Amino acid sequence: MTGTVFDIGYRSYTGGREGRARGRRAVFKDGVRTALGLGRGARAKILPWIFIGVLSAIALVMAMVAGAVDRIAGPGGARQMELPSHGDYYGIAASLVFVFGAIVAPELLCRDRREGVINLYLVRPLTGSDYVVSRWSAFFVVMLASVWLPQFILFAGLCGGDAEPVTYFLAHWLDIPRFLLAGLAMTLFVTSLALLTASFTTRRAYAAVFLVGLFVISTPFTVGLSEEIGGKAGQWISMFTLSNIPVHVNDVIFGEVSELTEDAPARLLPPAVLVGWYLAWTLIPAVVLWWRYRRLTP
Amino acid sequence: MQPGAQPLLAAEHLTKEYRNVVALNDVSFNIFDGITGILGENGAGKSTAIKIFMGLMRPTSGSAKVLGEDAFASVDVRSRLGYMPEHDCLPSQVSAAEFLTHMAEVSGLPPGAARTRAADTLRHTGLFEERYRAIGGYSTGMKQRVKLGQALVHDPAFVFLDEPTAGLDPLGREEMLTLIRKTHREFGISVLLSSHLMADVERTCDRIIVLQGGRVVHSGEVGQFTKETERVFIEVDSNREGLIVSLERRGVVVTPEGTGLTIEGSDESVYDQVRDALVESQAPLRRLAPRRRALTELFERESA
Numbered sequence: 375m376t377g378t379v380f381d382i383g384y385r386s387y388t389g390g391r392e393g394r395a396r397g398r399r400a401v402f403k404d405g406v407r408t409a410l411g412l413g414r415g416a417r418a419k420i421l422p423w424i425f426i427g428v429l430s431a432i433a434l435v436m437a438m439v440a441g442a443v444d445r446i447a448g449p450g451g452a453r454q455m456e457l458p459s460h461g462d463y464y465g466i467a468a469s470l471v472f473v474f475g476a477i478v479a480p481e482l483l484c485r486d487r488r489e490g491v492i493n494l495y496l497v498r499p500l501t502g503s504d505y506v507v508s509r510w511s512a513f514f515v516v517m518l519a520s521v522w523l524p525q526f527i528l529f530a531g532l533c534g535g536d537a538e539p540v541t542y543f544l545a546h547w548l549d550i551p552r553f554l555l556a557g558l559a560m561t562l563f564v565t566s567l568a569l570l571t572a573s574f575t576t577r578r579a580y581a582a583v584f585l586v587g588l589f590v591i592s593t594p595f596t597v598g599l600s601e602e603i604g605g606k607a608g609q610w611i612s613m614f615t616l617s618n619i620p621v622h623v624n625d626v627i628f629g630e631v632s633e634l635t636e637d638a639p640a641r642l643l644p645p646a647v648l649v650g651w652y653l654a655w656t657l658i659p660a661v662v663l664w665w666r667y668r669r670l671t672p
Numbered sequence: 673m674q675p676g677a678q679p680l681l682a683a684e685h686l687t688k689e690y691r692n693v694v695a696l697n698d699v700s701f702n703i704f705d706g707i708t709g710i711l712g713e714n715g716a717g718k719s720t721a722i723k724i725f726m727g728l729m730r731p732t733s734g735s736a737k738v739l740g741e742d743a744f745a746s747v748d749v750r751s752r753l754g755y756m757p758e759h760d761c762l763p764s765q766v767s768a769a770e771f772l773t774h775m776a777e778v779s780g781l782p783p784g785a786a787r788t789r790a791a792d793t794l795r796h797t798g799l800f801e802e803r804y805r806a807i808g809g810y811s812t813g814m815k816q817r818v819k820l821g822q823a824l825v826h827d828p829a830f831v832f833l834d835e836p837t838a839g840l841d842p843l844g845r846e847e848m849l850t851l852i853r854k855t856h857r858e859f860g861i862s863v864l865l866s867s868h869l870m871a872d873v874e875r876t877c878d879r880i881i882v883l884q885g886g887r888v889v890h891s892g893e894v895g896q897f898t899k900e901t902e903r904v905f906i907e908v909d910s911n912r913e914g915l916i917v918s919l920e921r922r923g924v925v926v927t928p929e930g931t932g933l934t935i936e937g938s939d940e941s942v943y944d945q946v947r948d949a950l951v952e953s954q955a956p957l958r959r960l961a962p963r964r965r966a967l968t969e970l971f972e973r974e975s976a
Binding site for chain 2: 383386387389413490496671
């Protein structure tokens with residue numbers, strides 16, 4: 375059978391135009407794909423999926439250990455031994471979450487400015503605020519899913535591993551809103567700080583190294599200084615351990631001190647101070663980020 | 673100017689000042705359906721005018737209207753505008769198909785329509801076969817086509833092209849100019865072509881606006897502008913002085929240039945007078961050719 379290819383020429387678009395709302399959704403969707411390396415080469419997928427895998431693996435190991443202890447020590451053994459659980463997870467995984475943010479967040483902002491793609495966004499029915507809010511939301515959603523998923527794995531593992539799953543569920547179901555809220559707090563903090571840092575450079579490596587350096591250096595420096603000075607001043611210096619800031623909020627939510635913060639002098643400060651400090655470190659970077667992009671023109 | 677027609681772009685007493693620099697100085701012009709060239713040297717105000725029309729910059733005074741709407745006040749009007757920047761603006765990691773689909777969505781098209789439009793646009797810009805390759809591996813000419821494609825993918829009513837032939841070899845440049853002509857003649861999209869290359873504007877545009885130092889120094893049909901700016905270059909083997917005397921006797925303004933002469937204008941009467949002067953002076957002719965003024969010379973002439 376033979377066929378003929380007809381050139382039907384140029385066809386004008388006569389369908390609907392959905393304006394700024396569609397534009398914002400498109401930038402959001404592209405941000406999610408960029409963060410996860412979807413539609414990009416294999417190299418772009420490696421890091422985000424390794425982080426998600428390792429974060430989930432930590433939760434899986436925690437669940438397996440609890441299950442194994444229950445098997446060996448009998449029902450309730452894990453609870454009696456006070457093995458790490460939901461309240462401890464974000465403390466254990468905090469460093470990994472920060473490194474994840476530091477490495478993946480710059481992908482969403484630096485490359486667009488470095489390659490000039492931002493100029494094409496800003497000449498479309500989209501403002502600088504639309505662009506940055508969409509990008510922020512995209513990274514926020516990816517981070518949130520990445521920190522919530524392991525907690526669900528842990529909960530399912532602890533539930534399934536317990537000799538009496540239903541009893542376990544009924545006794546611990548309140549952990550679900552707690553870890554959802556604590557994960558939200560962790561994600562808001564990392565997203566705002568990481569994207570603000572990325573907004574100051576077009577080089578992803580600079581942003582990533584600066585952020586990782588900030589988290590790594592701030593910990594021994596503030597811990598050493600706060601121990602040396604002690605007292606109230608030491609508690610305030612301890613507040614500058616950046617990786618602890620959202621974990622203190624996690625502790626407030628769970629009503630117990632996690633393994634990461636059990637030696638931090640700042641844990642003794644009133645919860646309102648800890649939450650206020652966290653909000654300052656989350657909201658100020660978010661507002662500065664928005665302000666920087668609001669004024670952006672090609 | 674087209675009597676009775678509604679201008680697509682309208683500038684009225686448009687002024688833009690940056691601290692101590694006046695980028696646009698009380699500029700007024702209308703742009704209608706067709707291909708309009710905006711010609712000027714670097715710093716003439718071309719990019720400032722485009723940014724004001726794209727609504728990215730507020731004018732210091734005056735008004736800029738695009739498709740009947742205030743350019744700065746309306747963000748939504750940009751869904752019917754396209755822009756091809758001069759500088760690099762393409763992502764290296766994604767394919768042309770994915771990029772154009774994304775850009776169509778950002779311009780407000782639903783996802784299904786965006787995919788269809790991206791495929792159509794890639795076909796019209798000659799990139800259909802290469803559409804799934806990462807843009808980072810494209811040649812300069814192909815990248816220019818992607819840049820044009822992203823400006824057209826959402827089927828705008830008007831498209832701004834900023835130095836579209838920059839960095840292209842002669843063949844690539846010719847292909848790009850053909851695509852630009854096709855953009856209006858076949859796709860029905862009006863074009864504002866910003867360039868500092870007079871030849872590009874002359875070969876592509878219907879009308880021209882010449883900017884210098886933030887002011888409009890010429891505005892009109894390209895044919896008229898071409899006629900006004902052409903001159904004739906003559907080179908003879910000997911007796912150049914005799915030829916000059918003979919030409920001046922006929923009222924022709926002659927300017928010595930290197931080993932030859934230039935004469936203002938290029939209509940047929942000039943050639944008749946040159947022929948007669950050559951016969952009279954017995955100067956052996958080596959070369960006789962129309963020659964275009966350099967852009968800088970034109971600006972000096974317009975200023976004078």
